[in-house]
Each structure stands twice: as C-alpha cells, then as structure tokens.
Amino acid sequence: MSPMPEHTSTRLSIIIPVWNRWDLTEACLRSLRAHTPGNFFDVIVVDNHSEDTTATALQPLGESLFGERFLRLRLLRNEGFGPACNAGAKAARSPMLFFLNNDTLLTENWLPPLLKAMSSDARTGAAGPLLLYPDSDRVQHCGIAFTPSLRTEHLYANFPASHPAVHAKRTLQAITGAAFMVTKELFLACGGFFPGYRNGSEDLELCCRIREAGRRLEVVAESRIYHLESQTPGRGDDDPANAALLNERCKGCFGPDVHRLGRRDGYEMALTPWLESYLVLPAEREQALTESLTSPFDAAACWSMLQKEPLWHTGYSLLAAVLEQHGKFAEASGLRLLQTNFFPMLPHYRQLASTAAKAGNLSLAKQAVDKAEHVSSLLEDPGPLIKKAAGLANWARKAGEADLQRLYENWLRDLGVL
Structure with a gap:
C-alpha cells in the first residue's frame, strides 16, 4: 500500500x-x-x-x-x-x-x-x-x-x-x-x-x-x-x-x-395514539385546500396540489380512493405509502396493506400488516404510554414549551386521564 x-x-x-x-x-x-x-x-x-x-x-x-x-x-x-x-x-x-x-x-x-x-x-x-x-x-x-x-x-x-x-x-x-x-x-x-x-x-x-x-x-x-x-x-x-x-x-x-422547525415553516405537531409525533397542516389550511378542489374531481390538479403541499392529508385519501375505484392499485399504493409516511395512523396502514395486496406488491402489503400489528400491540397496554405522555407534558411545562404541553395534556385528556 x-x-x-x-x-x-x-x-x-x-x-x-x-x-x-x-x-x-x-x-x-x-x-x-x-x-x-x-x-x-x-x-x-x-x-x-x-x-x-x-x-x-x-x-x-x-x-x-x-x-x-x-x-x-x-x-x-x-x-x-x-x-x-x-x-x-x-x-x-x-x-x-x-x-x-x-x-x-x-x-x-x-x-x-x-x-x-x-x-x-x-x-x-x-x-x-x-x-x-x-x-x-x-x-x-x-x-x-x-x-x-x-x-x-x-x-x-x-x-x-x-x-x-x-x-x-x-x-x-x-x-x-x-x-x-x-x-x-x-x-x-x-x-x-x-x-x-x-x-x-x-x-x-x-x-x-x-x-x-x-x-x-x-x-x-x-x-x-x-x-x-x-x-x-x-x-x-x-x-x-x-x-x-x-x-x-x-x-x-x-x-x-x-416542532420548532416545523412551526417556522407553518406546520403543527400531532400525536398518534401510541405517541408517535408527526407534522400536520393547521386545520384552516387543510380545510382551505380541500375546499379549493373543483367539481368534477380533477386527479391531475389534486396531485399538483400535493406536490406544493405534501402535508395535505385529505388529498392523499381523495386521490388514492379515485385511483382504487379505477383499478389503478399500483399508483394508489404509492400514494397510500406516502400517506403512511407523513401520517402514521393505524387505518392508513391497514388501507395500504389492502391496496398493495391488490397491486400484487405482497412485500409492501406485509410491511404494512406488520406495522399495524406492532401498533396494535402497543395499544393493548396504555399504561407505559400514559406514563410517557405525563413525563413529556411535565418536561414541556418546565421547558416553557406551552404548545407541546397542551399537546400531551390533550392526549392524556382524550384517554380520560386528565
């Protein structure tokens, strides 16, 4: 050498x-x-x-x-x-x-x-x-x-x-x-x-x-x-x-x-039932985008809007559903995958599994099923999640992070803990 x-x-x-x-x-x-x-x-x-x-x-x-x-x-x-x-x-x-x-x-x-x-x-x-x-x-x-x-x-x-x-x-x-x-x-x-x-x-x-x-x-x-x-x-x-x-x-x-990086760009933080955090559009922006859709539904225009605003939650559901209705399951599964990446919700994983299976993408379908099963297992015992949320709410209060404190306290309130 x-x-x-x-x-x-x-x-x-x-x-x-x-x-x-x-x-x-x-x-x-x-x-x-x-x-x-x-x-x-x-x-x-x-x-x-x-x-x-x-x-x-x-x-x-x-x-x-x-x-x-x-x-x-x-x-x-x-x-x-x-x-x-x-x-x-x-x-x-x-x-x-x-x-x-x-x-x-x-x-x-x-x-x-x-x-x-x-x-x-x-x-x-x-x-x-x-x-x-x-x-x-x-x-x-x-x-x-x-x-x-x-x-x-x-x-x-x-x-x-x-x-x-x-x-x-x-x-x-x-x-x-x-x-x-x-x-x-x-x-x-x-x-x-x-x-x-x-x-x-x-x-x-x-x-x-x-x-x-x-x-x-x-x-x-x-x-x-x-x-x-x-x-x-x-x-x-x-x-x-x-x-x-x-x-x-x-x-x-x-x-x-x-949460601070997202807030600077106009986004808010949300929590899944198993305490996974993700960024979302403020409700008024989500609603405004949805209301701007023309009738009849224009798939190309919807896709263009999703490029400009990738966190438009409703857009993925609407466009994927239309593609599925027309039997375009491969394209729809791609949209469903993006949706689960941005919005990790249990119903989305299950829908992705179904759509990917119809598209013949059994590997992706299995990944979605495995994720759904993992999430379901986390939700079987809420005790550790409640303890974690309470700890994070307390940390946010001490750190002066009022938005995060409300987020975790609302999560606990939805479970009837607060």
Whole structure:
C-alpha cells in the first residue's frame, strides 16, 4: 500500500468507506468521476476487508478513473464506518475532507455549492448536500431533527425536492455522516468519529463536538446526491447499543426541535395514539385546500396540489380512493405509502396493506400488516404510554414549551386521564 501522493493543487479528499457490495461502489465511483471535473481532489476508498469483487476490482477501477489521485486502503478486518473514515482521514493530504457512503450517486454540480458554503462563512463547521431517493427525487435527508422523546428523524423526508421548506436556511443540531464535508483540522480537533459506535450514531456525536466547538452545521440544498440508504447488511442491528452510548457520551447535547422547525415553516405537531409525533397542516389550511378542489374531481390538479403541499392529508385519501375505484392499485399504493409516511395512523396502514395486496406488491402489503400489528400491540397496554405522555407534558411545562404541553395534556385528556 503506497501513501497518498501529496499535490499542492489538491484541496479536497473524498473518503469512501466500503464493505462488500461492489455493485454500489462501482456505480458510486463512476458517478463521482462523471460529475466531478478537474483534478483538485483525491479519492480514498477504505475497504473494510471486503470478501466480494471489491477485493480485486477496486484498485484497477480507481486508478483508471482517478489515476495517481486514487488510494485504496484495505483494513485487516471489518472495522465499521467510523474507524474506516478515521483511517481515510489520517491518510488524507488535503485540508478539506468529504465523507461519502458508497450507496450514493453524484449529480451534476454537486460539489461547488458545498465548497462555497464551507468557505463563505467562518462559522460553518460542516456541511452536507440534499440527499434524495433516486426513484422519486424526493427528500431522503435535509437535516436531522429530534422529536420530544429525542428520537431522531430526517426532517421533511419524502417532500418533493423543490419544496420551499426543503431549501430554507435553518439551524440544525445534526446532519448525516452519509455525505459530510468538514475541514481536516476541525475533524481531528473534535476527535474524529468515536470508534465505540458500530455503524450508527457516530455522526451524531461528531455533530455534537462540532457544535461544542462553536461551529454550525448546514445542509446545502443546491448540492444534490442520490442516496439509496442503509444498503450495508446488518445496518441498524446495533441501534439500541449505539443510542445508549450516545446518551452516555453526549447527554444534554441534543434537544427536541422538530416542532420548532416545523412551526417556522407553518406546520403543527400531532400525536398518534401510541405517541408517535408527526407534522400536520393547521386545520384552516387543510380545510382551505380541500375546499379549493373543483367539481368534477380533477386527479391531475389534486396531485399538483400535493406536490406544493405534501402535508395535505385529505388529498392523499381523495386521490388514492379515485385511483382504487379505477383499478389503478399500483399508483394508489404509492400514494397510500406516502400517506403512511407523513401520517402514521393505524387505518392508513391497514388501507395500504389492502391496496398493495391488490397491486400484487405482497412485500409492501406485509410491511404494512406488520406495522399495524406492532401498533396494535402497543395499544393493548396504555399504561407505559400514559406514563410517557405525563413525563413529556411535565418536561414541556418546565421547558416553557406551552404548545407541546397542551399537546400531551390533550392526549392524556382524550384517554380520560386528565
């Protein structure tokens, strides 16, 4: 293994940790070359001891695409995401680092907006692109938000990429490590990715350390990258242990913010019977959109309205029902899936299961049935939910979060507890 050649013109090191899935790595590297003109960057692929074609095909493809600016690091065993990224950063000779998952596809002009964001404001400590689902051009990631129970979620996931809320500038507590730009100096000063995690939460701790250093985090919506998301086998298996470690090491670093972020964009928070929080339109906006529909029903106009306002609850029900009446179950199941993503309600899961089955999508139907059964099991014993809601209502009162306090107290009142 030869060291990374040092080039005075090299300003950026792109670090890609991989483990097997050569098909993803090959597509990622080819898209990187196709959409990243110039030779001011180098590419470091850290191989977590892959056992597939990666072991033999990576070096020749990398050299053919990037020449001497390509470096392959092969680790002696599968160290995981964080340690692999740290190894790549240690080998990097550039002042700027960009960590990139191999289950990504770059798009035209992805890089200049990120570099501009990092150089135009000294307060910016790290920046990431807008990550999109490749089959729909809908949002996969435009920032990480925290629910009142401190569960993480991707803000505005499944919104159309062009939606104004997606492009709004906002203060973020965390962004994903799947595509993450930071200076090498700050990365090392923050300790890199803490190696105690196993493929999860290490990016959250790094964001915590960057914010503790007085720097801010940004998602640059003008930079777009497609992300297949969680393609590594076993991804998510260690989430409980990772969450416990994060809470131990970063206690107090993160606070609930999804309700504030949503409120700024004109949305409100709602709760499911099992205390899952989600954003909704204010009742008057929901009603105004529904009343604006013309008669007879115009399916195309309804779909257009849903692109402009993805949280228009009634629109999904109306349009899906019309599609189902005409036997267009595949299209209807897509709408029902979006509806459950935005509005996690038990009747919606059951309707999705029925529609997906009629469309012949048995996998999606099973997922919906499994979710409905899981939710039903949670509702069998309301005791833990009542205790949780009371605790969150009390926290909201002490924190001066009047809207959240009312939300949880109303939930308790509906159960006859208050």
